[in-house]
Amino acid sequence: MLPLVLLLTNTLVILPANAEPPIYEERGYFDSTVLFLLDEFEYIFDIDAAQLIPNDTLKNTILTEHKPTSYSISSLQYKIFEHTINASNVQIEVDPIQIDHNRTRFNIQIYASTAQVAGQALSRTYENLDLKSVYGVYDRITDKMAIHIPYSVALSLLLQ
Numbered sequence: 001m002l003p004l005v006l007l008l009t010n011t012l013v014i015l016p017a018n019a020e021p022p023i024y025e026e027r028g029y030f031d032s033t034v035l036f037l038l039d040e041f042e043y044i045f046d047i048d049a050a051q052l053i054p055n056d057t058l059k060n061t062i063l064t065e066h067k068p069t070s071y072s073i074s075s076l077q078y079k080i081f082e083h084t085i086n087a088s089n090v091q092i093e094v095d096p097i098q099i100d101h102n103r104t105r106f107n108i109q110i111y112a113s114t115a116q117v118a119g120q121a122l123s124r125t126y127e128n129l130d131l132k133s134v135y136g137v138y139d140r141i142t143d144k145m146a147i148h149i150p151y152s153v154a155l156s157l158l159l160q
Helices: 031-039 056-065 151-158
Strands: 042-048 069-080 083-098 103-119 123-139 144-150
Touching (some): 042 069, 056 069, 056 083, 056 103, 144 151
Antiparallel strands (some): 042 144, 083 103, 103 123, 123 144
């Protein structure tokens, strides 16, 4: 009698499957709306660090000592909501907090004796402008700062 040898082969079968998210990851109807709105509470724009910090000595002092600092610059210009803002006689107070080796958060308060706003929807001059609740994240690699202005602050200034 000859031994009977059975050869079995396994065939790889790939079936598409749809996995269900775990219960803790399920989203309700309004979750995506809430997440969208959280991103909309701040207006964010980038500026060169030299525009906000006038010289390298001051910048190095702020970034190495991480102490609150006040200084003056003659003018500051930036664009927000498609409006150009030119401020003069500007006093800036920064409170730096190191995030990591390359990034530092700056809590910023800006005071300007005069600020001119020019754009399609609005042209106006403000006296004694006081801008608080603003912060920036400085990136040492790009030498730029991402300025974060709460929409409520920006709109209240534009609509005054």
